[in-house]
Amino acid sequence: MGNVRFGGGFQPLPPVIKNLIIVNALMWLAELTFKDALITPLALHYQGSPDFGVWQLVSYMFLHDASNFFHLFFNMLILWMFGTQLENRWGAKRFLIFYLICGIGAGLIQLIANQVELNIVMSKYNSGEMAVNVAQYRAAMIQLIQVVGASGAIMGVMAGFTYLNPNQELFIFPLPFPIKMKYAMVAYVLIDLFGGINPRFGGGVAHFAHLGGALFGFILVIIMNRNNRRTFY
Template sequence: MFNLTPVVRVLLVINILVFFVTNDAIIEQFGLHSFLSDQFNPIQLLTHMFLHGGFNHIFSNMIGLVVFGPMLEQFWGPRRFTFFYFFCGLGSALLFSGVNYFEMHDVYEAVQTYRVNPGYESFSAFIDQHASSYYDRLMPFIEQFKRSPSDSKMSQDSIAIANKILTNQVDEPMVGASGAVFGVIMGFGLLFPNTELFLLFLPIPIKAKYLVIFYGAFELYSGIYRAQTDNVAHFAHIGGMLFAFILVKYWGSQRKTFY
């Protein structure tokens, strides 16, 4: 069905094999943690690319790899394609980690501030601004805190909750080959912009360049206006596409450089 090239085949097999042996402990150890987390390890910048959170996750990524990857590998050769794939994956991880650090540092500072001056009003504001996805499950506690705002035990419990929310957000690992695969899609769109593609949800062909524009715009919008219940690492996707764009343009300006 697919004309798999050597590197694409190896990446596909490794991802599938790792998927079948993955468990929560492996994800915790080798998924990419925030720079603010005690669980962060530099090797996670690489290992997270071979871990996936479920069947739909790995299926969508591997479909993108086997559809768009072979033409790039045939065009560049195995060595350059391999470099490109990991360059995009590492680039996506760095951009995601940078944005995550910025976002989590804001939560970190808010928790530090709340520890100094706890209270019902400030706790409610903290949840609204930094942890709205927790609001429903915390509603009974918030209502009780509202009725007894001067209760010291309630204040101490609220600090413990704020600390727990910070820990949960900082220690949540990011996994998946999406950044590298979105880089592959970007590379395909740049090198073969007028290739017509048929998508499952569209009955008409669409040129690769328009598909890349759509994906990029959607991920940028989703990353900026991401809901707290959205667990997709949109900035990892954007990072993969951005680093792919940079590398393809650089290689295009260095046509006498070979790998």
């Protein structure tokens, strides 16, 4: 049976969106079964870790917190909400490339943020502001820092959607009134920026990955919209 289509050929669940949701759901179920056997090779580790691999810049975005179903659920819901229009507009191949580049860019920005954070802590230690053993802290960073989730790539999708539909209104719980997408996107970016530069309020969230995804999304969609042609293949 063929795909159900709306008027004008619009697909409510286009193929890349559908397959991304399926793959992410299957990977989440696999994490429940295999746990560290998947996390160790596929999560994005701190670049100084012996477990770090370049492929993790892609693989990490297909993993989610196995203990939190809503991490997966809301990521996939937002992907469908905002990505569907982009895939229908650009086509499957172009949208997939856009999504992957946003996710890779998000991972790269998070790796840079990890290194900057480590350098800041080390400088405080060297200045006598912190009584911490450098080797112990570095070892802790290597062991503890690992990033999973599609949030960075999805922030890129939201950025692309916002650029193309800045005045699209949506309801955001618990606000009782609609808000334009351009204002919602600015709010999300500011929240992530605040969380990123204030680790005490970060809550274990990779805020700089979110910001990196949004940055790459904006840059890519500007390039694509300017050229108005299939730039990436």
